[in-house]
Amino acid sequence: MSFQPYRSPSTGCPVRAVLFDTFGTVVDWRTGVAREVAAFATAQGVALDAYAFADRWRALYQPAMEAIRSGQRSFTKLDTLHRENLDEALRHHGIKPERVSRQTLAELNKSWHRLPPWPDSVAGLATIRRHYIVGPLSNGNTSLLLDMARNAGLPWDVIIGSDMTRTYKPLPQAYLRTAEFLDLHPGEVMLAAAHNNDLHAAREVGLATAFVARPTEHGPGQVKDLAPEGDWDLAASSVTELADLLGA
Amino acid sequence: MSFQPYRSPSTGCPVRAVLFDTFGTVVDWRTGVAREVAAFATAQGVALDAYAFADRWRALYQPAMEAIRSGQRSFTKLDTLHRENLDEALRHHGIKPERVSRQTLAELNKSWHRLPPWPDSVAGLATIRRHYIVGPLSNGNTSLLLDMARNAGLPWDVIIGSDMTRTYKPLPQAYLRTAEFLDLHPGEVMLAAAHNNDLHAAREVGLATAFVARPTEHGPGQVKDLAPEGDWDLAASSVTELADLLGA
Structure with missing residues (x-):
């Protein structure tokens, strides 16, 4: 049958x-991102709440896509939006992204690929x-x-x-x-x-x-x-x- | 390592x-298409060389895409090109596509999905x-x-x-x-x-x-x-x- x-x-x-x-x-995503953020913080020698960081990073997701949905911005892939939002999340937690190597930030951004x-x-x-x-x-x-x-x-x-x-x-x-x-x-x-x-x-x-x-x-x-x-x-x-x- | x-x-x-x-x-593709063409011929009660039919159908593939590559025709997916080419291959073998049910032709066209x-x-x-x-x-x-x-x-x-x-x-x-x-x-x-x-x-x-x-x-x-x-x-x-x- x-x-x-x-x-x-x-x-x-x-x-x-x-x-x-x-x-x-x-x-x-929350556990996966927090885990990599915690490892990043240790490597950088900074203290932060990795779950709060993950929540903040994620909170920037909808507004970033909204600029594209509304036609304000041409289609931009999510990896790029995540990378932009990472800078903002870092600043929110008192870390200047300019003081972290580009390669380290690119790696951290890939935490979304490893959930x-x-x-x-x-x-x-x-x-x-x-x-x-x-x-x-x-x-x-x-x-x-x-x-x-x-x-x-x-x-x-x-x-x-x-x-x-x-x-x-x-x-x-x-x-x-x-x-x-x-x-x-x-x-x-x-x-x-x-x-x-x-x-x-x-x-x-x-x-x-x-x-x-x-x-x-x-x-x-x-x-x-x-x-x-x-x-x-x-x-x-x-x-x-x-x-x-x-x-x- | x-x-x-x-x-x-x-x-x-x-x-x-x-x-x-x-x-x-x-x-x-040749064995797969010929096998389904042979079953189609049997069901329709017609005699044809199934390998020659498959070769003919496939020979129409490059010219059909060429119209799109050259810009003569807007992008059209391969399933649609195969379906158009099927009509031509049938006529070449003396079968009028109008005399075969649309569903039967759609099924035969899907032989390319089952290679x-x-x-x-x-x-x-x-x-x-x-x-x-x-x-x-x-x-x-x-x-x-x-x-x-x-x-x-x-x-x-x-x-x-x-x-x-x-x-x-x-x-x-x-x-x-x-x-x-x-x-x-x-x-x-x-x-x-x-x-x-x-x-x-x-x-x-x-x-x-x-x-x-x-x-x-x-x-x-x-x-x-x-x-x-x-x-x-x-x-x-x-x-x-x-x-x-x-x-x-």
Whole structure:
């Protein structure tokens, strides 16, 4: 008997590809970045709160993309935005970026390429992949997502970076151009994400949706995205549970 | 001791990514297409030489892309060109495409998505992947290359289709935009191909080069590309031999 793919109630379509938000949903950016920031601080002989530094660096992410979404700035890849934001985060913590070698800063910026997966991510993706196309649907650029996959062992079938769609989520084209590269109807593509706003934007343009809870993405005191805030097609507490729900 | 990547004599760079021409180099398009054409002919109750049909269909490939390379026609993905060429190949063999259902023709067109790998491809790629980024560098579009990878079990790290570079080999931008998506210097990228003209174009824009002999790509009477016709960095008779030469 051949496999029957999950049919999305919201789109009425069988799901062919399950694409994942990555930062927060598949990998633990806060722990990964804090670890490398702590090593950097030790090497530089400075004292700082590595988690606070990671939170600050990450907080500059949305404003930087917003300049591009709004058309104020032409498309610029995420590695470049992270590098600019790193200077600002360093200054916020009392470190002059001019006094650190360019190579050291370039290395630290690559901490986003080396983020650790959540414990269930690799096994869950491998299971889902048996019956569905799997890939990231992220604001990361291709080389970042590729390094992340090789470092974390993420078994993607395909990587469509934001430098390929040349736009940033949650703009509609980020989702639609991704479906187009896959030659799939938007309703045949499911976005799995730990962020309700990402799922909301994906549903608006006709994708199937799955919430994956990551209640400690922002640390022990996280207050948002603790639960699904829409009637998403599926809701799971891990990628392995999502695999079960998809019948994979 | 950490792995020392192969250093290309022609570029002076260590190779980080080994990218493969696919049709002919990684997969056996002639056998794969002929097999599906033969099944189509049986189902339609017509007699035809399936290998001659495959050769004819493939012969229309370069002229179709040439209209795009020359700027006569805007970028059109390979699936669409194959579909147009199928009509012409059918007519050449005395079959009116109008008399065949659209769905049957769409299915037959997908034979390019289901090509069998050469016997050494999967094992060779898996070995090279341990130490190098591996991916296709093909005129195929992303969804075609993705289906091909899933069907043939090709363990790519990343797929950069021609619909992402929006140009066709052997134009320089096909190679250079691919290196750019990988955030690599062209000299850190090696093209592995069974076609001397592809390698020539890649070397012109600064890529490292490897010839992989496929002396039966065009059938038993093949007369070209039997041997390397340039001083390519490496020359191998299989992808597994290429893995050895790369020290992988």
